[in-house]
Amino acid sequence: MEIDIAKEQVPHGVAVCVRVRLSGREASRLFVSGDALVELPLDGSLPGEADDGASPLPRSGIFLSELAGLPRGFTRVFADPASAEAYAAAVGADLGTALERG
Numbered sequence: 146m147e148i149d150i151a152k153e154q155v156p157h158g159v160a161v162c163v164r165v166r167l168s169g170r171e172a173s174r175l176f177v178s179g180d181a182l183v184e185l186p187l188d189g190s191l192p193g194e195a196d197d198g199a200s201p202l203p204r205s206g207i208f209l210s211e212l213a214g215l216p217r218g219f220t221r222v223f224a225d226p227a228s229a230e231a232y233a234a235a236v237g238a239d240l241g242t243a244l245e246r247g
Contacts (some may be wrong), residue, residue, distance in 0.1 A: 146165060146166070148163075148240050149165075160223075161233050169182055175244065176210075181244065186235050189231065200203075
């Protein structure tokens with residue numbers, strides 16, 4: 146599994162974009178074993194900065210297969226760099242074990 150977590154300064158704070166790519170073998174294993182839910186912590190995220198632009202409420206989780214299927218990844222905006230860093234670390238750790246949990 147390829148994991149890319151990028152942070153970028155934006156006008157309202159710090160945006161963190163998470164992208165995941167699964168190999169064919171990993172996608173098959175996920176299909177057979179069951180999908181894993183990846184936690185998306187909300188601490189320090191900016192209210193009103195909807196994750197996908199369509200939902201009024203921020204998501205607290207996403208299925209690994211759904212995340213892997215997002216060509217642009219999943220982006221969340223945080224008020225400060227420390228919150229963005231904590232989010233990136235938490236999501237990275239959760240993704241590190243997602244295939245084993247699935």
